[in-house]
Amino acid sequence: MPQPDSAPLSFMPSASEPLSAVHPPKLAVQAVGKTYVTRGKPLVVLDEISFELAAREFVCLVGASGCGKSTLLNIVAGLVPPTTGEVQVDGMAVLGPGADRGMVFQGYTLYPWLTVAQNIAFGMQLRKLPKAEQRDRTAYYLNVVGLTAFAQAYPKQLSGGMKQRVAIARALANEPEVLLMDEPFGALDAQTKEQMQQFLLNLWAQTHTTVLMITHDVEEAIFLSQRVYVMGSHPGRLTHQVSVPLPAARDLDIKLSPDFIAVKREVLHALRQEH
Amino acid sequence: MIQPSLSQSAIAPSTPRRYLKPSVFWSIRQGFPRWLSLLLIGVSLAIPLVLWSVVSYGGWVPPLFLPTPTRVLQAGWQMLTRENLLWDVWVSCGRVAGGFALAAIVGVAMGIAMGTFHSMESVFAPIVGTVRYMPVMSFVPLIVIWVGIGEDAKVLIIFLGVVLYNAVMVADAVKFIPNDMINVAYTLGGDRRDVLFRVILPATFPSILDTLRVNVSGAWNYLVIAELVAAKSGLGFKIIQSQRYLQTDKVLFCIALIGLIGLLIDYGLKALSRALTPWADQTRQ
Structure with a gap:
């Protein structure tokens, strides 16, 4: 384990800290854990996950298949109840799925x-x-x-x-207050996928919705978001936060820029530490 | 130039490569020519007719066992013109429609409830699971005692014969709805009532029509059982009556007529299905 237990618990965007002192964060996930019991044995799927999204942020969660990222998103959506912890939208705890x-x-x-x-x-x-x-x-x-x-x-x-x-x-x-996306482009071919990424970025620029998206495509995560959370497996937990210091207006060519590649290297190394 | 020849010999061992041989007649989902399809339909219809003709016209069996096609048609003409067969057709259609409509309403509602709610499945599964295996024939004495020998008894027999099959097949169709299709409705602000009426019902609608189309044939099966019970009219009654007088030609004509009515219902329901669900993938022709 590269991190002590307490370290990953408070991932906060530094830019929004003064703002969050006044307003609660748009979306807050607080010490969310999920344990399934199979044949009498508890299986910890998610271990004490905490993070926050400021209003109008686009944040991606990356992790290997089976790390529990879909479960986490379903908990945020309210479709699956967490074993511990809670999810808040605008400071109010959510108790189930809803239009927000x-x-x-x-x-x-x-x-x-x-x-x-x-x-x-x-x-x-x-x-x-x-x-x-x-x-x-x-x-x-x-x-x-x-x-x-x-x-x-x-x-x-x-x-x-x-x-x-x-x-x-x-x-x-x-x-909605927050848009959740569960690998929305996972089933598309490579060309269509890139078109959709550009489309989504333009759309976000127009609407400025708060977006939490999960993906296993590192390039997609960096291209779209301001921050990337890296998830580790067994049990699923947040291990790293990588901020993406790229300009807000991006086109697909940015994927070839040195800055982009530097971020990609950081995320890939973070993912690799987990295996 | 040594490298490729080496690898060549390495790849090509002594056993010959095997490829799938092309076949038209035994094609599995690889397309089928229309002309062959029509030809086979024609052949499959013609062979029994030809056999029947040869055996009956040739005098290989006594006419009482198997009358000739002409005899059957003559008998049919006689029944239609002099014995008011159309009235029997009308009466039988009414009984089937009544019993089947009831079985559709109850069975579809039960199936939707069972497929949607775990609670309803637990409530109905034991009943459906056991009663489905009990022959409807064996209930007939009880039905006669309980509701008598009137029209309601006949409708009830058809209803009992079909209702549980409707329920089981519709319940299965509901379970085929992907979870995410239901979850989307929740994340758009829908409640359980919305999910039931705006997602589950429309999503299963094509399967419901399909189920009804398959099971309406069952209703015609139970019609004959129902008309064994002190009926004075109906196609099933005519068959039983003709049997009593050894009029095999009339029996055959009535059986063929039920088949023809079934065919018309089948095509009608298919056309209805296409008209009502233009959005569905028409994979099941």
Whole structure:
């Protein structure tokens, strides 16, 4: 174990410290642990994980498959209850899933019986927003993800990348406090994936939603985020925090820059220490 | 130039390489020519007809055992024109529709409940698991005692025969919905009621239509059992009555008629399914 137990418990972005003294952080994960009991034996999946996201931050969690990062995200979403600790949004503990934490999943989770426009409006419909507002926001997000021409199409007519764009639009149209993303581009081919990364970055620049994304793609994590948390396995825990000192406006060429590669080296070394 | 020849000999051992041989007739999911499909359909329909004709016209068996196709058609014409067979068709269709509609409403509701809620599955699983294996035939004496020999008895027999199959198949369809499709609704602010009515119901709708299409054939099976019980009309009744007078030609015509009605229902439900769910992947033709 490279870190003593107490060291990784308070990962805080230094830039937001004065701010967090006034406002609570957008998202706070406090000493969250998860233990499964299989055949009488406890199995610690997540060990005392704590971290915070400031408003409008884009943070990625990277880790090897099976390190428990999906479980962690499901706990943040409220879909899985933690064994210990709690998750807070704007300083208030969350007790289950809700519209304040929108989520984009790895698989295609669009509703095949709804058109693209109806899929985007789904959350607003559940929350019974006024019809006019639903229409306006749907039109806006259709335009933002560049799928206005496909408003009346069914998901089966879309490509994989387009489906994920609709899934992102559906989550954003609900205007969540925090957007959670579980390897949203994991099922896409390399070219589409890069296009989607650029698209997501532009989208984030326009909407400035707070985003917590998990991925096992180190380049993707660095390209998109301001901070990267590295997770270790058995049990799952945060081992390192790497800040990404890159300009806010990025294009794909930045992946070839020395600064980018320096950060990538740091993250890769952090990941390797875990094995 | 030595390197490649070395590796060549290393790769190519004495055993010959084996490749998949192409086949048209035994193609497994590799495409099938339309003409061959139509030809095989024709052959499979023609062979039994030809055999029947040869055996019956050729006088190989007594006409009482197997009447000729012409005899069957004549008998059918006679039943339609003089014995008011259409009324029997109407009555039987009514019984099947009644029993099956009831079985659809109850079975689909039960299946959705069982597939959705662990609690409901625990409540219904023991009943469904045991009663499904009990032959409906064996309930007939009890049904006669309980509800008599009227129309409700016939509808009840058809209902009992089909309802649990509907429930089990719909419950399975619900379990095939990916978890994340349900979780998305929660993270968009939905509650359990929303998940049930806005996710689970529409997601299983194509499978429900499929289930009903498969199980409506079961309803016709139980119709004949139901019409054994003191019926005075209906296709099943006609079959039993004709058997009593050894009119095998009429029996055959009624059986063929049930088959034809089944075929029409099947095509109708398929067309309905296509019309109602244009969004579904039409993999199951």
